[in-house]
Amino acid sequence: MRPDIRRLSPSGDSPGGTALVGILLASAIVVPVLNLLVPASSPLHLSTYVLALIGKYLCYAMLALAVDLIWGYCGIMSLGHAVFFALGGYAMGMYLMREIGPRGVYGDPVLPDFMVFLNWHKLPWFWYGFSHFPFAMLMVLVVPALLALVFGWLAFRSRVTGVYLAIITQALSYAMMLAFFRNDMGFGGNNGFTDFKDILGYDLQRDTTRVVLFVATAVALAVAYVACRAITRSRAGRVIRAVRDAESRVRFLGYSVESYKLWVFVFSAVVAGVAGALYVPQVGIINPSEFDPINSIEIVIWVAVGGRGTLVGAVAGAVLVNYAKTFFTGALPEVWLYALGAMFVFVTLFLPRGLMGLLPRSSEAR
Amino acid sequence: MIEPQPAELLQGAILELKDLTVSFDGFKALNALSLRVEKGELRCIIGPNGAGKTTMMDVVTGKTRPDAGSAFFGEIDLLALSEPEIAQAGIGRKFQKPTVFERLTVFENLELSLWGDKRFVKTLLARLTEPQRDHISDVLDTVGLGSHWNVLAGTLSHGQKQWLEIGMLLMQEPDVLLVDEPVAGMTPQETERTANLLLSLMAEHTVVVVEHDMEFVRSIARRVTVLHEGRVLAEGNMDEVQSDPRVIEVYLGE
Numbered sequence: 001m002r003p004d005i006r007r008l009s010p011s012g013d014s015p016g017g018t019a020l021v022g023i024l025l026a027s028a029i030v031v032p033v034l035n036l037l038v039p040a041s042s043p044l045h046l047s048t049y050v051l052a053l054i055g056k057y058l059c060y061a062m063l064a065l066a067v068d069l070i071w072g073y074c075g076i077m078s079l080g081h082a083v084f085f086a087l088g089g090y091a092m093g094m095y096l097m098r099e100i101g102p103r104g105v106y107g108d109p110v111l112p113d114f115m116v117f118l119n120w121h122k123l124p125w126f127w128y129g130f131s132h133f134p135f136a137m138l139m140v141l142v143v144p145a146l147l148a149l150v151f152g153w154l155a156f157r158s159r160v161t162g163v164y165l166a167i168i169t170q171a172l173s174y175a176m177m178l179a180f181f182r183n184d185m186g187f188g189g190n191n192g193f194t195d196f197k198d199i200l201g202y203d204l205q206r207d208t209t210r211v212v213l214f215v216a217t218a219v220a221l222a223v224a225y226v227a228c229r230a231i232t233r234s235r236a237g238r239v240i241r242a243v244r245d246a247e248s249r250v251r252f253l254g255y256s257v258e259s260y261k262l263w264v265f266v267f268s269a270v271v272a273g274v275a276g277a278l279y280v281p282q283v284g285i286i287n288p289s290e291f292d293p294i295n296s297i298e299i300v301i302w303v304a305v306g307g308r309g310t311l312v313g314a315v316a317g318a319v320l321v322n323y324a325k326t327f328f329t330g331a332l333p334e335v336w337l338y339a340l341g342a343m344f345v346f347v348t349l350f351l352p353r354g355l356m357g358l359l360p361r362s363s364e365a366r
Numbered sequence: 367m368i369e370p371q372p373a374e375l376l377q378g379a380i381l382e383l384k385d386l387t388v389s390f391d392g393f394k395a396l397n398a399l400s401l402r403v404e405k406g407e408l409r410c411i412i413g414p415n416g417a418g419k420t421t422m423m424d425v426v427t428g429k430t431r432p433d434a435g436s437a438f439f440g441e442i443d444l445l446a447l448s449e450p451e452i453a454q455a456g457i458g459r460k461f462q463k464p465t466v467f468e469r470l471t472v473f474e475n476l477e478l479s480l481w482g483d484k485r486f487v488k489t490l491l492a493r494l495t496e497p498q499r500d501h502i503s504d505v506l507d508t509v510g511l512g513s514h515w516n517v518l519a520g521t522l523s524h525g526q527k528q529w530l531e532i533g534m535l536l537m538q539e540p541d542v543l544l545v546d547e548p549v550a551g552m553t554p555q556e557t558e559r560t561a562n563l564l565l566s567l568m569a570e571h572t573v574v575v576v577e578h579d580m581e582f583v584r585s586i587a588r589r590v591t592v593l594h595e596g597r598v599l600a601e602g603n604m605d606e607v608q609s610d611p612r613v614i615e616v617y618l619g620e
Contacts, residue, residue, distance in 0.1 A: 249465040255484045
């Protein structure tokens with residue numbers, strides 16, 4: 001029998017992708033309308049608070065996509081993706097700090113407040129260029145990519161895998177957090193950056209600015225999803241899944257497993273960095289607690305809850321778990337961490353394929 | 367990377383191992399092993415457990431580096447290459463335990479095994495060409511999995527997985543196939559099919575088979591090498607080997 005490529009049903013495709021892109025693009029239209037055009041007295045009005053909250057969830061969803069690509073598809077459990085998220089956030093934060101200009105408390109035209117407070121007289125060299133938005137955006141991509149490249153090259157070349165890799169990524173998170181806590185680092189110490197005024201000249205407190213940020217986030221998430229799907233559906237995507245399931249076999253087929261891991265790791269770090277950059281102007285603050293090793297672990301839980309190895313699952317998991325977090329930390333703050341832990345245990349034991357496992361497998365190969 | 371060899375050594379030898387020694391914590395898995403495989407041969411390698419059969423394959427495929435000795439594939443120094451480089455150079459390996467990508471379909475397993483540029487960006491943009499698809503179809507027919515091309519490899523029976531893995535080797539168009547225990551755990555019918563499959567490959571490939579099953583070795587082997595304690599104990603056709611008193615003592619006589 002001659003295989004008919006047109007009838008080929010690729011393995012590992014999960015349902016719901018088109019719906020997800022549709023929902024994101026629709027929300028990029030509907031949410032602004034509900035926030036800006038529907039009067040506040042109407043029950044359909046979406047408050048700016050809720051808008052910012054959803055925007056935050058979407059940033060987390062993008063971060064979850066990044067982790068799912070590297071963990072769910074390539075089998076590398078990174079417990080350090082919050083680092084890339086935070087680095088993207090810091091790069092955006094540096095731009096926003098420069099954008100404040102002379103409107104800071106100390107009124108220095110060049111130095112951000114915390115530098116004046118530390119009695120610095122000159123802008124450190126690594127702050128140069130961050131007053132230019134395009135340069136800052138380039139750094140949002142380059143800085144996480146560079147760290148992922150160096151770290152991944154060292155780790156994968158030494159064939160560090162599994163739990164050992166997870167541990168060194170945690171160590172990386174911890175080291176970065178401690179480093180950014182230091183005032184001498186030049187990133188605002190434990191206060192980080194806040195009190196942002198505007199972005200590209202638009203007031204960050206205005207509803208229209210916030211709506212534009214929201215739309216940018218929804219579109220970025222849709223683009224990230226489509227890119228991740230293109231990767232996972234390509235032949236390289238199948239190699240990546242093969243690495244996850246039988247790494248040494250892949251090597252004997254002639255693939256350089258290390259370079260595949262490195263490419264995916266770097267790409268994943270860039271996605272995480274962009275998510276961080278979109279997150280910071282919406283929440284209005286970035287500080288070293290974003291590097292907290294716990295954050296990286298939480299991302300893995302979002303992905304596990306939604307369904308590891310399904311991109312839609314990662315997005316759904318991030319949104320649902322964070323919605324639960326908003327709810328619990330408001331209603332029963334002391335319960336939240338237990339609920340999170342219980343959720344992870346429950347999913348691991350009873351839903352190994354996450355919430356996506358509850359859906360019928362429409363396009364699974366028979 | 368490529369060192370010219372004296373002409374007399376090149377005559378037909380596709381695999382030339384010399385004085386290979388590998389020790390693990392003082393235990394010599396290979397002890398000055400020398401072995402020569404001619405082009406187009408179907409060679410069986412037998413020996414009791416711990417004789418060094420798998421370690422020898424590990425050295426040839428770059429998984430284990432020897433403490434001493436040399437390993438040449440034609441004129442190519444295998445000890446200077448990494449595992450993927452050796453695979454790309456033309457040595458394919460089938461593992462003892464069937465190792466297929468269980469969560470990919472049979473077709474996808476073969477697709478990933480296609481010979482070609484295996485770098486990330488090339489693979490990311492790769493599209494199956496018509497000749498490649500025909501090649502996959504041919505291999506599906508050769509290994510008898512034509513009607514299973516679209517199932518997940520994990521759902522195949524043990525024997526089918528072994529054949530799929532041989533098919534994956536064939537996709538790479540290797541010059542040398544190293545096959546580790548192809549009939550372990552197979553039913554007699556499956557064993558017979560596997561024997562026919564390996565015999566049919568002999569024409570175009572050099573095949574080296576490590577096997578425990580003497581019945582099977584007898585049915586396919588032209589030339590048999592007996593390993594014992596990390597070195598070659600005897601070599602010859604099956605009858606010669608089986609009547610060798612040293613072989614009887616360490617292996618067949620048990």
